[in-house]
Amino acid sequence: MTDFPPAHYRPCVGIMLINPAGLVWVGKRYKGGPEHVDATHSWQMPQGGIDAGEDPLSAARRELYEETSVRSVSLLAEASGWLVYDLPAQVAQKSWKGRYQGQAQHWFAFRFEGDEGEIDVIRPPEGNKPEFSEWRWERAAKLPELIISFKRRVYEDVVSAFSHLTA
Known part of the structure; x- marks a missing residue:
């Protein structure tokens, strides 16, 4: 982890959404994005860029809403760096x-407090383009094997940082 987003890295956020049973939300990415070159490892947690002038926590809440339609959350934890x-x-x-040569991500863990009917990845709110074709709840320990290889180390670190919050 670093204390600041390094130059030549896109500053962004990542969100670990945890349900009351301690399972983590993952979505299956639509094919075709430049970053998603491996159809086998197409599951990931919500993530996205930080807009100019936006703080990371606000960006995390916005990205979670834009990608999943979820707003019924409470903040559980924040990773201690990028x-x-x-x-x-x-x-x-x-x-x-x-x-950019990559991304620098600031991660947050949120507790999902809504009804699963709130989750809609096919018709995201406010005209946002869908990024996921489906979703499910998964054990945190399994997340690194679901993600594309060049993001795997980040997922291992996120799982470790938030392991006290998951099943």
Whole structure:
């Protein structure tokens, strides 16, 4: 973990959404995004960029809502720094017009306090484009094996940081 987002890394947030049973929300990414080059490892937690002037916690709440339609949450924990991953060179050239070599993510854990009917990845709110084709609850320990390889270390660190909150 680093204390600040390094230059040449896109600052963004990641969200571990945990249900009352201690399971974690994961969504299956739609095919075709430049960052998603491995159809086998297409499950991930919500994540997204931090807008100019936006603080990371606000960005996390916004991204969670835009990607899952979920607002019924309470903050459980915040990771103590930025987790960084590099994109493969060929992916970095296609993503974000080649401006970044990867992402620096600030992670938050939220407790889901709503009804599952609130979750809608097919018709996200406010005209946002769907990023996921389906979703499910999963054991935190299994998350690193579901994610694309270049993000795996970040997921291992997130699972470790928030392990006291999950089943």
